[in-house]
Amino acid sequence: MNSFDFYNPTHIAFGEGKIADLNKLVPAEARVLVLFGGESARRTGTLDEVTTALGERQVTLFGGIEPNPSFETLMEAVAQVREQGVDYLLAVGGGSVIDGTKFVAAASVFEGDEWEILTQGGRNIERALPFGSVLTLPATGSEMNKGAVVTRKSLKAKLPFHSNHVFPAFSILDPTKTYTLPLRQVGNGVVDAFVHVVEQYLTYPAQAPVQDRFAEGLLQTLVEIGPQTLAEPENYQVRASMMWTATLALNGLIGSGVPQDWATHMLGHELTALHNLDHAQTLAIVLPAMLRERKAAKLDKLVQYGERVWNIRDGSAEDKAEAAIAKTEAFFESLGVKTRLSDYDLGEQHIEPLIASLESHGMVKLGEHGDVTPEVCRRVLQASL
Incomplete structure (x- = not known):
């Protein structure tokens, strides 16, 4: 066995009904941007459940993150974060939404060309906005790791990045949210x-x-x-x-x-x-x-x-x-x-x-x-x- 450093700070809240825990997991004064993919999160009621659990916090939404999250779409989310003074992110979806949220978390406070986060593999990330996730599609493990993959459509490039700064603060895993998956x-x-x-x-x-x-x-x-x-x-x-x-x-x-x-x-x-x-x-x-x-x-x-x-x-x-x-x-x-x-x-x-x-x-x-x-x-x- 080789020498290693293992670090994983993500809090896992596992089980049916755990979305209600958002009220204690997200800081009370947070200005939250909820990021999601298509309309399934809204159609199944998960999005309403999330916003209800967030209570009186200031909450805005950003939808449309693709199954392979694109740099172009994510930069629109970055612009919304900056314009609205958002200080906390919440991903609701599968690995693509969580990957995209990791990029938004880092890019929103990045000084320089945000694409360099990908070309440098995340080595240049010095800080990121805090975020959590509500997992609806188990697959990638993004809900409990520090990695992500983003595609830049205009360049036909799909690149990974990693950073200790983009571990989710918490992830909610409710198996019942997978029942309606195709x-x-x-x-x-x-x-x-x-x-x-x-x-x-x-x-x-x-x-x-x-x-x-x-x-x-x-x-x-x-x-x-x-x-x-x-x-x-x-x-x-x-x-x-x-x-x-x-x-x-x-x-x-x-x-x-x-x-x-x-x-x-x-x-x-x-x-x-x-x-x-x-x-x-x-x-x-x-x-x-x-x-x-x-x-x-x-x-x-x-x-x-x-x-x-x-x-x-x-x-x-x-x-x-x-x-x-x-x-x-x-x-x-x-x-x-x-x-x-x-x-x-x-x-x-x-x-x-x-x-x-x-x-x-x-x-x-x-x-x-x-x-x-x-x-x-x-x-x-x-x-x-």
Whole structure:
């Protein structure tokens, strides 16, 4: 196990009816901007529940944050914060809304070109407005971490940033708020959480049995409850398990002291930026081919993954590794998330622009060993056709 610093200050309020806790979680004198996505938050009554819980505080709204939050839209929110003297933000939605709120929190008090927050990966963030979140779509873990991803449509660029200044002060997790989600979003959420765990776990042995067993437990849970989340939308215990698993998948704990990959995510970001695919769809396309391409380097952990998560006992190490990848691919498909570029009408002609975009963003040495080059990514995409 490597040395590490683990820090996570986010207060989690978990359970049905916890939105009422906003009255004690948000400072009484706060001037609050509530940020949300489409009209589902209003249609389901969640937005009304939130504003009621905020009581007599000064509250304004900002809607329209996209599933892949855009720099352009978020800068409109920044302008509203500055014009209205807002001093507290509240995200109501899934990972995209929370990611966008993190950017607004930092950009609203940033001196200089706000796009540099993304180009510098958040290293230049010195402070941010405080904010909390009400999670309605479990998937990304953004509700309990310091990272976010933002797309600049005009540049077709999707870039991540991280900073200790953008941890949510609190996040409310009420599983009942997931009951009305479209099945596509539910399946995407399971895939997203699954790949988050894989990117921190499926690298090479690092003598970190606690992190390994924790990660494997989360993966096993997702395999077990994934189909149930689709089949039983109002099963509270299943949705509660899904919500908490997705949060734990990327709150920093299982990645502490171990090597991490993230090549699948970086290549996936390019697919989203250029072709507007759902984030989880890109992960389901890239991961199986990425694992096959890098099977030799990941063989020990692939075998461990196959044995412990999928109970694969027969065959050689190579056989077990391939069976584990096939099981992963089939799991994604069973959730309604397709795993080939051709499933989304993308072909050979789309590969070179994706590689060029990857190179333009400096993503030329990816993976836990820094050996995932553009040529490796090209082969991965070709294998994903």
